[in-house]
Amino acid sequence: MRRLHEGGRIDRSRPMEFIFDGKALAGYRGDTLASALLANGFGLVGRSFKYHRPRGIYSAGPEEPNALVTVGARGRREPNLPATTVELADGLVAESQNRWPSLKFDIQSVNGLFAPFLSAGFYYKTFMGPTRRAWMVYEHFIRNAAGLGRAGEEPDPDRYEVRNLFADVAVIGAGPAGLSAALAAGEAGAKVVLVEQDFLAGGTLLSEPADGEARAWLSVTLARLAHMPNVSMMTRTTAFGAYDSNVLGLVERHGSGTADPAKGEARQMVALLRAKTMVYATGSIERPLTFANNDRPGIMLASAARTYLNRFAVLAGTRVMVATDNDSAYSAAFDLAAAGAEVTIADGRAEPTHERLEQSRHWGIAVRRKSLISNALGRHAVRAVTLSEPGGTITLKCDLVVVSGGWSPTVHLTCHLGVRPVYREDIKDFVPGKLGAGQFVAGAVTGGFITAGAIEEGHRAGAEAAAFCGATKSVQPPFSLDLAEINAGPNGSHFVTSPRSGPLPHFVGGKDGSPARRPQDSLPTRSGERWFGNRKAELTKGKAFIDLQMDVTVSDVALAHREGYESVEHLKRYTTLGMGADQGKTSNVIAISAMAGLRGMAVPDVGTTTFRPPYTPVAVGALAGRSQRHLYKPFRRTPMHDWHVANGAQMLETGVWMRPSFYLASGRDVDQAYPAEMRMVREAAGLMDISTLGKIDVQGPDAAEFLDRVYVNGFAKLPIGRARYGIMLRDDGIVFDDGTTMRLSERHFFMTTSTAKAADVMSRLEFLLDTAWPGLRVSVTSVTDEWAAMSVAGPTSREILAAAFPDLNVSNEALPHMGFLEGRYRDKPLRIIRLSFSGERAYEIYTGASVGKEMWCRLIEAGTPFGQKPYGVEALGALRVEKGHVAGPEIDGRTTLDDLGLSRMAGKRSGYVGDVLGRREALSDPARPRLVGLRCLEPGKRLSGGAILFRPGERMHGHGLGRITSVTYSPTLDASVGLALIARNAAEEGAEIVAAYPMKGQTVRARIVSPIFLDPKGERLHG
Amino acid sequence: MLRIECPYCGPRDHDEFRYGGDASVIRPVHDDADFEAWYRYVFVRENPAGPHREYWQHVIGCRQWLVVGRDTRNHEIASVRSAREARA
Missing domain, CATH: 3.50.50.60 (FAD/NAD(P)-binding domain)
Structure with a gap:
């Protein structure tokens, strides 16, 4: 094998050096790694997967089964690339795979001698069943022996991107059919994206003799396409998947050489191409x-x-x-x-x-x-x-x-949407089945393997696709190209396209300028x-x-x-x-x-197997794009975020929000800090950022009626200037969310929701208004981001409030529990609600987000003389456990009002969401859970969230009687306490229970107590 | 991916939307005490292989609830209407 002195589409003026298995070799720009290896006399380039047999280069495209190589080094190392698709670049480093110590002498090729034992099902038969243990012993060796390339272990220094594209017509494959389709669709006025996996456009035409008519046809066609501003050609781009609504997944590779991350170049880019129509001109293999x-x-x-x-x-x-x-x-x-x-x-x-x-x-x-x-x-x-x-x-x-052995139409993409390919006896292979609206096929993928036919078919598909999306400018007939192909298959079958009507204008071909002729029929043959x-x-x-x-x-x-x-x-x-x-x-x-x-x-x-994306492998890095590390998902920050960070808050990801977990001033770690913060709130005061709560503005003449329906408890009679705690159910009677809503005027309410359910509640309210009760004159608006919110809680909270707002009357009479004040702060609205989550007297202060940080600082300043410091969500969660307030762990999408001990909220009302199904017989089963408190009985031990509960002496088996949902150390009681959901018939206050945590082999004795560990009469919050 | 033609915003990727379930079931009026009616509304579904009417909300957009006619076999979308109009 050797390189010829002339011909080909390589650029002999651009020699390139590359390294294969440590050996420096030379090639040219325009080579693939495979062609360069062949030019250098490398017939043997790899070892096979199982038998380690010597293998060479088998194909010239992405179908390559043999010549898999690892390209690049260190973090850029990429294994299992077909050498046939790797564009040669100066300095490229590649190595062969699955051989040791060398390609020529591979020790494990003796596997071939044991071939009778390595037949299909060998591992299964040998290592499953009674001999299963043997697998444990041999797995390591077998996995080492069989295999492909090894991925790099260092971080990839390169950058990957994901982008979004739109087109009228997406043409997949830039062979004769695809080029012709793009040209026709482009002339018709459609916005066309032409996708080609190769680094050159032309498809099979690139394999025609370089001095022939194909080259002329190709250069004229490419020149015409290049002049069309509405046609964009994407080479080095693989359409790896076809998805619903004519969406294509594309992966674009960087051109020859390594992408320079310093210049912002991405090594690979995934593009989602949303097209109105698609032309599959994917060719054949x-x-x-x-x-x-x-x-x-x-x-x-x-x-x-x-x-x-x-x-x-x-x-x-x-x-x-x-x-x-x-x-x-x-x-x-x-x-x-x-x-x-x-x-x-x-x-x-x-x-x-x-x-x-x-x-x-x-x-x-x-x-x-x-x-x-x-x-x-x-x-x-x-x-x-x-x-x-x-x-x-x-x-x-x-x-x-x-x-x-003939040709297989490349039907893969056409099958990704579940359209089964259809077998055609004449070509002994599968062609695309009936595709959905706006999807066209052209060229060899249809089972016709004549270039002239592909061009004509592509032209027609391109024009039809353009017309499908409304681009109907007149289109010139295609230039024909007759390569005098005769493609008769076995058994007298003809690999020809269907006959066409009418002569075609002739660009090149027939020596006498005669119309392109139909491919000749041939005599039936029988092998x-x-x-x-x-x-x-x-x-x-x-x-x-x-x-x-x-x-x-x-x-x-x-x-x-x-x-x-x-x-x-x-x-x-x-x-x-x-x-x-x-x-x-x-x-x-x-x-x-x-x-x-x-x-x-x-x-x-x-039958056939199912074709699924990707058509060819896609690097995970490309799919991830820049969605990694801190860019993996967006974080929401409250208006006070920077203050928290600057003042020693340890930030915690809670759902979509970043919130302070605890402050370093309270202790060096969370275990030390949160009890200190709890003590501070119980004994003096604490300031908490609650801007993450969902906030919904509800307005309209029927607003009160609307709230009456969505909450289990009534809101129609809520006086103006007062707030009320409310619970919403789902239609099936399970508790959905809780929160506080205050009435600003006859027709105007301000609703808060839990942080976690804010989006769901908003969407649900909109659903009810749009679909169920469009007659209600109510408008709901999410104002979560418009308001900064903070809570002052603790015995000294009123003094702090009075110090911070000397103009407001915050006395117990003017602002009682569930009372509500409105004012202005620096030209922004100010709302103060007295309510409590922690069990202490507490005030929630809402103001414009833009002045949130200022307000926070003002409260810090006002509160410091009264022993107030900020506290984090860890202490907040613990305070509410002490008070027996339910939250996410208890409102888990499975519990009812009754389960949570909240039936009194609904009373005898009816007509609210979830009312009827909430009264299902099954929901009053004595085995339903009931919310209880647990107090650890073993000093030095702690209750664990998620532990399952058993009666003392009972066999620990199955799901037990229930489980612990929330736990904390209670500084007030100096004990480990928790909330639990336990079967009603076992929820006997005073009874002893065993909490088991099988994952850690722990068991702890605990006593069932009231879930309200502190101030059951509510004297603290009313005081 | 599905592309849904929002009547207010134009064609958008389905990840701008929230799925809201079967739109062909009839919700009892809010104070209907008929257990059977609520049971059918919440739990009983046709699950057809073929045309299906379903709710989608354009959450990252106009936030309107829409009624989408989608063929469950091939995800082809035949119609998109605002839920308020579809009801009217």
């Missing part, structure tokens, strides 16, 4: 042939050999055996012969196409009919093949075997042989691989069949067929055909 040792280096797809020759100017061999059952491989044979190779064709058909035979004669190529390749000789490189022919077998020397090879040959001569990447052979499929794993989905899982990084792009159809043969069924009856 050549099918291999199956025969003994069909994996040897030096065996490759015929189309790949042609691509390496014509696009990369690499002649992959000089003595070439072409094994085929169809006409398409003849093009490769002729080009290889023209480049000086000695070519022999082994055609499985009895009667190859007449014209092809004549052309072969012209090139001096011997065509052997009814000749089936049955074995390849040579280990690290093929050196001969054995052909089975009617007259017996013959062995012929060669250094390159190119194979073609009578199945193209997936015969098993006998394999058993006597060596392995015949179906899936090269996963090392699945014809006998593995036969074994699966014998053992009853007949369905395609079972076959796949039992043999691992198609489960490699290539997802069986060259093997699935062959396997299905093989199984169909074994079962004596037609292929469509055997």
Whole structure:
């Protein structure tokens, strides 16, 4: 194999150096890593997954099963990249995989000798069941032996991005069909995005001889597209998934060389392309042939050999055996012969196409009919093949075997939305099924493999797609391109597109300027042989691989069949067929055909596996984009956030908010700080940032009626200037949320919700008004972000308030419990509500968010002489446990009013949300939970949240009688206390209970007590 | 991803929306005490393979509750109307 002195689409003026397995090599700009390796004489580039067999480069595209390499070093190391898709860059470092100590001498290739033991189901049979323990012992060794590349362990220094794109028409694939579609859609006036995974546009045209008509057609077409401002071409971009509503997932790779993060360049970018219509012009992938040792280096797809020759100017061999059952491989044979190779064709058909035979004669190529390749000789490189022919077998020397078993339309993307592909007997493969509205297909993916047909089909699809989204400017007929292809398949099938009507304007092609002619029909031929090879040959001569990447052979499929794993989905899982990084792009159809043969069924009856995104692997980094670390999700900060951080608050992520957990001034860690903060609130006062509470403004003539319906307790009679604690239920009678609502005027209320449920409550209120009660004249507005809120709690709170607001009367008479005052603060509204969560007398102060920090500082200043300091959510949560207030852990979406001991809230009312279903019989079952308090009975031990409860002496089994929901150390009682939900029939105050925490092997004795540990009469908060 | 054509904001990704369940069930009036009616409204669903009417709210947008006609087999959206209009 060698590089030719001229030709190809490489830039010989731009030489590039790269390193493969530590060796410095040279290539050119325009090379792939695979073409550069071939040009440097590397036939052997990797070892196989299971048997460590030597492997070479098999294809020239993303279907590559063999030549997987690891590219880059350290944090940029990326394993399992097909060398065929890696664009060569100066300084690129790549290494082969799954070999030790070296490619040429790999110790584990002895696995091949143990092959009889490593057949399908080997691990399963050996290590499951009675011998399961053996797996524990051997797993490490087996996992090391079988495998692909190793990912890097260092952090990736590169940047990844995600972006959003919009288009009228998305065209996937820039081959002849896709280019033609983009051109037509662009001319019609549509906004077009043309996506191409390769770094060059052109598809199969890039593999045509560089001096031919294809090149002229391609350059004219690309020039026309480049002049269309409404068409954008995205090369190096893979459409990896098709999603609902014509959304495509794209991954764009940075161009040749490493992205420079310092310049803000992203190494890869995921783009979500929302298109109005899509044209799938995804082409086709050549099918291999199956025969003994069909994996040897030096065996490759015929189309790949042609691509390496014509696009990369690499002649992959000089003595070439072409094994085929169809006409398409003849093009490769002729080009290889023209480049000086000695070519022999082994055609499985009895009667190859007449014209092809004549052309072969012209090139001096011997065509052997009814000749089936049955074995390849040579280990690290093929050196001969054995052909089975009617007259017996013959062995012929060669250094390159190119194979073609026909073509598989690249249907993957068209199946992602659940549209099953349809089998076509004439091409022995699947084509896209009936696609949804606005989805079009064109070119080889439709099962027609003639360029002229692809161009015409693309043109029509492009124009139709544009018209679908309203772009209907007149479109010129397409330039035709006749490559004189004859693509008859086995058994007389014709790989042709359907006949067209009317002549096409002719751009290049027919020597006399005549209209493009239809592809010639050919005589029916019968080879009578199945193209997936015969098993006998394999058993006597060596392995015949179906899936090269996963090392699945014809006998593995036969074994699966014998053992009853007949369905395609079972076959796949039992043999691992198609489960490699290539997802069986060259093997699935062959396997299905093989199984169909074994079962004596037609292929469509055997079925296909499901195609799912991604089409080719996508780096997780690209999917994540910049959504990592602190950018993973947005954080909400209160207006006082900066003050907290500057004053020693340890911030805690609580849902979407950042809140102070505790302040370092109270203690060096949370265990030390929160009891200190609790004592401060109980003995003097504490200041708490409660801006995170949901705040909803409710206005309208029917506002009172609305609140009467959404809360279990009545609000219609709430006097102006007063607040009320309310509870909402869901429609099914389960408690939804609690909060306080105050009445500002006859028609105006100010509602607060819990921090966690703020968004849900808002949405629910809107739902009820939009769908259930549109007649109610009420408007709800979320004002959470407009208000800063803080709470002063503790025995000295009133003095602090009086000091902070000398103009306001905050006496017990003017501002009693659940009383409410309005005022102004620095031109912003001010609302003060007296209510308590902690059990102490407390005031909530609401003011404009923009002056929140100022207000906070004012209260800090006013409160300091009265022993007030700020406290965090840890102490807040503990204070409410002491007071027996329920919160998120108790309002957990499973508990009712009765469970929480709150039935009195509803009283005898009716007509509120959740009323009827809340009275379901099942909800008064004596085994329903009841909220109780627990007090730890063992000094030095602590109750644990989540512990399950049992009667003393009872066997600790199952879910127990209930569980502990919230715990705290109570400085007031100097005991570990908690709230628990326990079966009503066991919720006997004074009874002893055992709290078990099996995860840690802990058990603690506790006594059931009232959930209100402190001030049951409420003297503190009313005082 | 679904794209939902909000009648107020235009076509948007479904992650701007909140799903609100079956829109074909009829909610009893607020003070209806009929247990069966509430039971059917909350728990009984057709779960059709085919056209389905369902509520979506454009939460990161106009916040309107919408009634969307979606085919559960292929996610094709046939209609989007404001819930208030759909009810009227």
